[in-house]
Amino acid sequence: xxxxxxxxxxxxxxxxxxxxxxxxxxxxxxxxxxxxxxxxxxxxxxxxxxxxxxxxxxxxxxxxxxxxxxxxxxxxxxxxxxxxxxxxxxxxxxxxxxxxxxxxxxxxxxxxxxxxxxxxxxxxxxxxxxxxxxxxxxxxxxxxxxxxxxxxxxxxxxxxxxxxxxxxxxxxxxxxxxxxxxxxxxxxxxxxxxxxxxxxxxxxxxxxxxxxxxxxxxxxxxxxxxxxxxxxxxxxxxxxxxxxxxxxxxxxxxxxxxxxxxxxxxxxxxxxxxxxxxxxxxxxxxxxxxxxxxxxxxxxxxxxxxxxxxxxxxxxxxxxxxxxxxxxxxxxxxxxxxxxxxxxxxxxxxxxxxxxxxxxxxxxxxxxxxxxxxxxxxxxxxxxxxxxxxxxxxxxxxxxxxxxxxxxxxxxxxxxxxxxxxxxxxxxxxxxxxxxxxxxxxxxxxxxxxxxxxxxxxxxxxxxxxxxxxxxxxxxxxxxxxxxxxxxxxxxxxxxxxxxxxxxxxxxxxxxxxxxxxxxxxxxxxxxxxxxxxxxxxxxxxxxxxxxxxxxxxxxxxxxxxxxxxxxxxxxxxxxxxxxxxxx
Amino acid sequence: xxxxxxxxxxxxxxxxxxxxxxxxxxxxxxxxxxxxxxxxxxxxxxxxxxxxxxxxxxxxxxxxxxxxxxxxxxxxxxxxxxxxxxxxxxxxxxxxxxxxxxxxxxxxxxxxxxxxxxxxxxxxxxxxxxxxxxxxxxxxxxxxxxxxxxxxxxxxxxxxxxxxxxxxxxxxxxxxxxxxxxxxxxxxxxxxxxxxxxxxxxxxxxxxxxxxxxxxxxxxxxxxxxxxxxxxxxxxxxxxxxxxxxxxxxxxxxxxxxxxxxxxxxxxxxxxxxxxxxxxxxxxxxxxxxx
Numbered sequence: 001x002x003x004x005x006x007x008x009x010x011x012x013x014x015x016x017x018x019x020x021x022x023x024x025x026x027x028x029x030x031x032x033x034x035x036x037x038x039x040x041x042x043x044x045x046x047x048x049x050x051x052x053x054x055x056x057x058x059x060x061x062x063x064x065x066x067x068x069x070x071x072x073x074x075x076x077x078x079x080x081x082x083x084x085x086x087x088x089x090x091x092x093x094x095x096x097x098x099x100x101x102x103x104x105x106x107x108x109x110x111x112x113x114x115x116x117x118x119x120x121x122x123x124x125x126x127x128x129x130x131x132x133x134x135x136x137x138x139x140x141x142x143x144x145x146x147x148x149x150x151x152x153x154x155x156x157x158x159x160x161x162x163x164x165x166x167x168x169x170x171x172x173x174x175x176x177x178x179x180x181x182x183x184x185x186x187x188x189x190x191x192x193x194x195x196x197x198x199x200x201x202x203x204x205x206x207x208x209x210x211x212x213x214x215x216x217x218x219x220x221x222x223x224x225x226x227x228x229x230x231x232x233x234x235x236x237x238x239x240x241x242x243x244x245x246x247x248x249x250x251x252x253x254x255x256x257x258x259x260x261x262x263x264x265x266x267x268x269x270x271x272x273x274x275x276x277x278x279x280x281x282x283x284x285x286x287x288x289x290x291x292x293x294x295x296x297x298x299x300x301x302x303x304x305x306x307x308x309x310x311x312x313x314x315x316x317x318x319x320x321x322x323x324x325x326x327x328x329x330x331x332x333x334x335x336x337x338x339x340x341x342x343x344x345x346x347x348x349x350x351x352x353x354x355x356x357x358x359x360x361x362x363x364x365x366x367x368x369x370x371x372x373x374x375x376x377x378x379x380x381x382x383x384x385x386x387x388x389x390x391x392x393x394x395x396x397x398x399x400x401x402x403x404x405x406x407x408x409x410x411x412x413x414x415x416x417x418x419x420x421x422x423x424x425x426x427x428x429x430x431x432x433x434x435x436x437x438x439x440x441x442x443x444x445x446x447x448x449x450x451x452x453x454x455x456x457x458x459x460x461x462x463x464x465x466x467x468x469x470x471x472x473x474x475x476x477x478x479x480x481x482x483x484x485x486x487x488x489x490x491x492x493x494x495x496x497x498x499x500x501x502x503x504x505x506x507x508x509x510x511x512x513x514x515x516x517x518x519x520x521x522x523x524x525x526x527x528x529x530x531x532x533x534x535x536x537x538x539x540x541x542x543x544x545x546x547x548x549x550x551x552x553x554x555x556x557x558x559x560x561x562x563x564x565x566x567x568x569x570x571x572x573x574x575x576x577x578x579x580x581x582x583x584x
Numbered sequence: 585x586x587x588x589x590x591x592x593x594x595x596x597x598x599x600x601x602x603x604x605x606x607x608x609x610x611x612x613x614x615x616x617x618x619x620x621x622x623x624x625x626x627x628x629x630x631x632x633x634x635x636x637x638x639x640x641x642x643x644x645x646x647x648x649x650x651x652x653x654x655x656x657x658x659x660x661x662x663x664x665x666x667x668x669x670x671x672x673x674x675x676x677x678x679x680x681x682x683x684x685x686x687x688x689x690x691x692x693x694x695x696x697x698x699x700x701x702x703x704x705x706x707x708x709x710x711x712x713x714x715x716x717x718x719x720x721x722x723x724x725x726x727x728x729x730x731x732x733x734x735x736x737x738x739x740x741x742x743x744x745x746x747x748x749x750x751x752x753x754x755x756x757x758x759x760x761x762x763x764x765x766x767x768x769x770x771x772x773x774x775x776x777x778x779x780x781x782x783x784x785x786x787x788x789x790x791x792x793x794x795x796x797x798x799x800x801x802x803x804x805x806x807x808x809x810x811x812x813x814x815x816x817x818x819x820x821x822x823x824x825x826x827x828x829x830x831x832x833x834x835x836x837x838x839x840x841x842x843x844x845x846x847x848x849x850x851x852x853x854x855x856x857x858x859x860x861x862x863x864x865x866x867x868x869x870x871x872x873x874x875x
Contacts (some may be wrong), residue, residue, distance in 0.1 A: 150691045344593050344625045347644050351637040391625045393593030430629025436783025551776035552740030572632045
């Protein structure tokens with residue numbers, strides 16, 4: 001009764017959770033583009049898209065990918081054999097146990113007319129599959145907790161997944177072992193299935209079971225006479241053998257049974273088998289009910305992600321379906337951290353300590369962000385910085401075992417945050433390169449907005465830049481600023497500038513404008529002067545810094561050996577720090 | 585000779601033909617390339633933002649190569665310039681090096697300055713040598729006029745990058761000439777391609793690109809030739825963007841040096857990835873002597 005009720009409760013939560021989660025795929029919006037699309041349009045498009053794919057030649061691609069990447073999981077194998085083995089052990093073991101053991105009434109009994117879980121080969125196979133899963137869990141624990149891999153982050157959800165699997169498997173094995181040694185279980189079986197009331201026969205059977213089936217009896221103890229065992233064997237063969245192979249075949253349960261034999265009677269009296277039985281099935285129900293909300297949801301969504309990405313192409317697939325797929329992909333992530341371990345920009349995490357630089361962690365934060373969760377300014381800023389510190393090398397997307405198009409995800413979230421979020425100075429760096437040549441894919445009208453906002457964020461802090469006609473007073477010299485310019489070995493060289501203006505003369509950026517001073521604010525030699533005079537506003541506030549090509553013409557040709565380009569680099573770094581410090 | 589091949593971030597994402605053609609070419613000269621999959625960003629895009637983060641990023645690559653005791657060969661000149669700069673700073677300043685090493689040590693890495701960073705062109709010129717290359721030229725060009733684009737971050741700051749004479753470089757021209765092509769003299773040869781500002785100030789970036797294209801065209805070049813990821817993308821992909829956005833009549837397609845050399849060595853077209861260029865360069869077939 002309790003078993004059925006709790007099962008139905010778990011199934012109901014699972015079902016509702018599933019509906020809720022799937023609904024988010026059509027409701028949540030990741031990109032500026034997606035905000036313009038209604039949920040109903042997304043559902044209709046998805047149905048059309050799926051139908052047109054299935055009834056086209058693409059079905060062949062789907063079948064191929066289903067076999068290679070979903071079933072055989074070759075994408076993980078390409079990364080690392082041990083990780084593939086870990087996952088295959090858990091996934092094959094668990095899936096078969098689910099079908100043949102948990103759903104035995106519907107699957108095993110239907111397939112095999114003589115199916116009993118306690119006879120071979122079923123008894124042996126159940127333990128073999130259990131052993132596979134346990135080995136997989138052990139390898140998983142080894143990777144997560146013992147193999148010290150830099151930037152491999154293990155979070156609460158990863159621990160939950162390992163724990164729930166371990167509880168299900170271990171409770172099952174302990175249950176099996178306590179049942180092997182249980183005398184009350186033996187008694188129940190005799191009462192229910194035995195066709196003899198003859199006490200001697202039952203006692204002989206008990207002796208036979210104590211000897212060969214690891215039963216621990218409170219009544220009798222070996223060694224037994226051979227004729228008793230003979231007669232016990234006869235009773236066994238008539239009544240029990242049809243359903244019971246020797247427990248040795250259930251090697252995990254049997255092994256455990258051997259270890260607990262000395263306290264078997266106590267275990268039996270304390271009804272431990274019943275307790276374990278509750279733990280075993282309740283752990284399964286918890287796993288089931290919580291599945292849509294946990295990372296185990298990947299069991300259902302990762303195959304979808306792999307399949308969808310194998311037939312969807314940016315530029316060819318309907319943007320509405322891409323918007324939907326992008327939300328679904330967030331649920332497909334298994335937090336395996338393959339992306340992070342391959343990330344070209346991952347090293348920057350070591351410097352900035354912002355975990356959102358790491359793709360695997362960024363994805364989790366984005367998940368919270370798109371679900372509409374209230375995030376603090378600091379958290380939003382961290383995501384924004386995380387999506388901007390990306391070299392767009394696509395490695396994350398190429399290596400993702402579940403085929404998530406991460407690169408595209410970063411691109412869309414980046415654009416959304418650059419338009420909506422706080423001014424971001426990272427757009428004034430080489431990280432914007434990709435955005436530059438993807439301009440046509442960005443909201444072209446608002447393309448310049450983040451760039452202007454970043455420049456303004458600096459400009460508002462550099463008051464003196466706004467008064468170009470004011471006579472400078474050298475009493476304003478900020479010696480602290482002047483002396484702080486030493487981050488790189490070369491920056492202090494501005495001190496020897498003697499104002500020949502060679503830098504400005506050879507600068508291709510200056511040469512590009514008729515009114516260079518108006519456009520750039522200060523010319524290169526003037527920036528060097530500003531440093532010399534300790535005029536922080538002027539040194540940090542001109543467009544010259546950000547419009548510098550870093551072609552090093554000025555530095556190469558400076559007769560005084562001023563490392564002009566490097567000074568400009570350093571001033572850019574200072575400006576970034578200045579804005580960051582003031583806004584935090 | 586064995587090098588750790590540094591392909592950087594943009595080649596696998598946008599310029600696969602550079603990697604495949606460079607591998608094919610270097611393979612013919614018995615230069616072994618080792619792939620270090622743990623390589624990360626060279627640090628270049630971080631330079632505007634944070635000096636130490638840039639050096640750390642570069643240093644990790646240097647340390648990874650040093651661990652295998654391999655010199656690095658870089659295809660991209662911005663990667664080259666950044667790695668060289670970081671190499672220089674780390675070697676010069678021992679307390680800074682210690683700082684960076686402390687962070688690297690979290691992954692069991694260290695850098696002491698004991699390996700070298702080289703560019704694809706300098707390896708061909710100095711290690712392989714023009715004589716050996718000449719022997720491998722099977723299909724020399726005739727009357728093909730090439731405008732070589734040296735690339736800023738390989739040439740300057742010359743005391744650090746030590747690639748060639750920063751005022752009158754010759755390496756690239758000589759390398760082009762061994763293919764039978766002519767290296768034209770052009771005023772904007774040593775100027776910037778504009779790529780560093782793409783994304784930061786597109787108009788300015790494209791202005792500078794256009795100036796180069798114009799100068800190359802006026803000097804009679806049939807093609808530009810580059811040996812840098814950023815420069816090539818700028819002259820190819822971005823030039824195509826410029827053509828659609830701006831009204832101009834100085835189209836000058838660009839090809840990578842590895843493609844040019846590969847063609848004259850008779851390397852399979854598939855490896856050279858000519859069809860991956862955004863602006864077609866198939867007219868180059870008209871310039872083979874044997875055709």
